[in-house]
Amino acid sequence: MSRRRTGKPQTDPIPREGLRDRFWERVPLANMAPKEWEALCDGCGKCCLNKLEDPDTAEIAFTDVACRLLDDETCRCAQYEIRKQFVPDCVVLTPANIAEIAYWMPQTCAYRLLFEGKALYDWHPLISGTAETVHEAGISMRGRTVSEFDVDEEEWEDHIIEEPV
Numbered sequence: 001m002s003r004r005r006t007g008k009p010q011t012d013p014i015p016r017e018g019l020r021d022r023f024w025e026r027v028p029l030a031n032m033a034p035k036e037w038e039a040l041c042d043g044c045g046k047c048c049l050n051k052l053e054d055p056d057t058a059e060i061a062f063t064d065v066a067c068r069l070l071d072d073e074t075c076r077c078a079q080y081e082i083r084k085q086f087v088p089d090c091v092v093l094t095p096a097n098i099a100e101i102a103y104w105m106p107q108t109c110a111y112r113l114l115f116e117g118k119a120l121y122d123w124h125p126l127i128s129g130t131a132e133t134v135h136e137a138g139i140s141m142r143g144r145t146v147s148e149f150d151v152d153e154e155e156w157e158d159h160i161i162e163e164p165v
């Protein structure tokens, strides 16, 4: 098993004003403005969970063991701007690497959905108008994680969960 995790642009709240009207439905990922790309993140926190990948099948299993920098309450990175100092293997999701990363992103992740040609869910903040709908829909990891400080990596297999969808 190898571990997988990634990061994303995180400001809290994510600014979603001044964007092109329903850009996510008509602008290809590669053509989105940086602000639009950032606004796609729904703040679910699931990409900051440690995941296990079967080297033979490439099957991905989610655990509830969160990156040391994930704030379990906000589902945001506590030190996004300087996170690399603490978590060097945090991968920044970009239009250039989405193709190779999408398969191990959460099923409901907006970046993965759009990459796969699917629509965003109605609970997405861009559609609902509030980030709270992500939590209300039961999609986020709010209050559901344990810190990787508290669980040895050898025990992560005991923390495998079904992704909330």
Ligand code: SF4
Binding pocket: 005, 006, 007, 008, 047, 048, 049, 067, 068, 069, 070, 071, 076, 077, 078, 079, 080, 083, 084, 087, 090, 091
């Ligand atoms: S460093 Fe921050 S963005 Fe990266 S995985 Fe950890 S919590 Fe997520």
Ligand code: SF4
Binding pocket: 007, 008, 040, 041, 042, 043, 044, 045, 046, 047, 048, 105, 106, 108, 109, 110, 111
């Ligand atoms: S899984 Fe996708 S939508 Fe959810 S926090 Fe990570 S980047 Fe944002």
